[in-house]
Amino acid sequence: MAARYDSIGLNYAQLRKPDPRLGAVIHAALGQAQTVLNVGAGAGSYEPSDRQVAAVEPSLAMIRQRGPSAAPVLQALAERLPFGGGTFDASMAILTIHHWTDKAAGLREMRRVTRGPIVLLTFDPCHRPWLTAYLPELTVLDAVQAPAMPDYERWLGAVKVSTVLVPHDCSDGFLYAYWRRPEAYLDARMRSGSSSFSAIDATAGLEKLKQDIATGEWERRYGELLTQDTYDAGYRLVVAQ
Ligand SMILES: C[S@@+](CC[C@H](N)C(=O)[O-])C[C@H]1O[C@@H](n2cnc3c(N)ncnc32)[C@H](O)[C@@H]1O
Numbered sequence: 001m002a003a004r005y006d007s008i009g010l011n012y013a014q015l016r017k018p019d020p021r022l023g024a025v026i027h028a029a030l031g032q033a034q035t036v037l038n039v040g041a042g043a044g045s046y047e048p049s050d051r052q053v054a055a056v057e058p059s060l061a062m063i064r065q066r067g068p069s070a071a072p073v074l075q076a077l078a079e080r081l082p083f084g085g086g087t088f089d090a091s092m093a094i095l096t097i098h099h100w101t102d103k104a105a106g107l108r109e110m111r112r113v114t115r116g117p118i119v120l121l122t123f124d125p126c127h128r129p130w131l132t133a134y135l136p137e138l139t140v141l142d143a144v145q146a147p148a149m150p151d152y153e154r155w156l157g158a159v160k161v162s163t164v165l166v167p168h169d170c171s172d173g174f175l176y177a178y179w180r181r182p183e184a185y186l187d188a189r190m191r192s193g194s195s196s197f198s199a200i201d202a203t204a205g206l207e208k209l210k211q212d213i214a215t216g217e218w219e220r221r222y223g224e225l226l227t228q229d230t231y232d233a234g235y236r237l238v239v240a241q
Pocket of ligand 1: 016039040041042043044045046056057058059062076077078079093094095096099100101
């Protein structure tokens with residue numbers, strides 16, 4: 001699974017630019033932490049510039065996309081973090097846990113190396129953003145990949161879960177980011193920013209979406225969204241102190 005990003009992550013840095021509004025939510029959750037570990041760090045999105053950050057990422061293709069100002073990175077898996085106990089004030093794992101082979105082990109490792117808050121941005125697989133009406137395959141995939149929300153408490157003890165609303169012009173092109181820009185899903189390049197599209201056959205659903213956009217049916221069904229600035233697409237911030 002980790003090696004998957006060696007092939008699908010090639011345009012990641014262009015399509016997945018960190019969104020400053022989501023960044024502010026993540027950074028606030030890190031509290032006063034001065035040392036931060038970023039697990040499943042990818043190209044370095046959301047790494048705070050005002051703290052001392054170390055990053056862990058298994059995919060070389062992702063590591064190569066880290067800019068010169070990104071934190072130092074070690075090629076490693078969440079499930080086996082190459083650090084001693086209590087090394088960091090806080091740790092973060094952003095839109096990555098659904099890829100981990102052993103999620104419980106990865107979180108156990110984060111708890112071991114972290115003295116303070118563990119901050120996760122994840123997706124609630126019970127949520128149904130409108131795109132799933134066209135692509136029910138995504139619901140099946142999310143149910144298989146993403147932990148159910150009660151799992152976090154089982155693995156980490158008490159957690160605080162909050163909804164992270166997605167701005168309509170979100171610069172980070174994750175799966176449900178284009179909720180107010182439905183045409184984006186018809187563009188193969190935009191879709192390549194999300195690993196989910198490489199895991200499903202989206203042909204029929206995207207054809208239906210294309211027709212519905214052309215005939216105005218999408219707007220009849222979901223036009224209300226065009227008046228909204230933010231949307232609950234199912235993303236959740238999970239924080240364990
Ligand atoms: C959607 S990207 C998110 C990257 C980054 N956190 C961000 O917000 O842009 C998911 C990342 O998780 C990494 N990953 C996959 N399996 C992993 C594992 N077992 N441990 C740590 N990272 C993993 C992938 O290589 C990929 O870089």
